[in-house]
Amino acid sequence: MRADAQVLKGHLDTLLLASLENGPRHGYAVKEALRAGSDARFDLPTGTIYPALRRLEAAGLLKGTWAEAGGRRRRTYELTPAGRRRLASDRIAWRDFASAVSAILEPAP
């Protein structure tokens, strides 16, 4: 659904940070994690994940390192302490927002 893609795009930074919460991943694995975690509704052009990862790295939220795997050089990303803090605060903000919307859309009977 188109709306899903728009909403996901608005939260891309948070989703990228969350996909790295349990350890370092390279770009393709980040993309796979987003697709699996969103029931394949994540239909942004996956090539745009790489510039977003670079931007988060420049902002000090991720740390990227080149690693050799299967004869191909790939760039692996991991959360920095600042990235972990940002993810934690984004998560709280999302829960507050989601519970406020739920309270309006699904009032208790």
Add this chain to the structure above:
Amino acid sequence: MSALIDDYLAGLHRRLPAALAEEAAAGLLETYEHHLASGAGDQEAAHAALAEFGDLAIVAGEFTRQAPGRRAARLLLATGPVSGACWAAALILSRAWTWPVPATARLGFGAVLLLAVLALLAAATSRHNYQRTRLAMLASPVILTLDVTAVAAVVLAAPAPTLALRIAVAVSLGRIAFTAWTLPRLTAR
């Protein structure tokens, strides 16, 4: 390998710095191989991978819009008018035209500042051309040097700096710190 994929990879390398192109290329190849491994024919796998990955213009454009040089240039341009207004006010209040600064130095300073601002404008407004965002790598050190020159001139030459001059110096020191902090990020790989 499919000619479609080859063309796309060549396009990435033509439009982006090597490290960025290499990273995106590895992602596209992995997508393509994933489709091949799940039984698709060569053409079919190439079309599926490219559809999933996004047009070259979209991907290269996104790298450009999120380039550190473009962001640094935008921040410098956004703070430029504040710094410029502070210096203009301070110099007018101090009757700077009576200072013993040679005309060539004044003109030189103005010309270098103008060129640096034009380079920053080009970097800040680039939407599809990554190379243009790299102008910020040239212009930022120039702006830094101009700020240092202006501060040094006041500290060394102004007999009793007015309050306005002190404010202008403080604004410039802030920009010097910011520019020095962003410079290593512009060249990071």
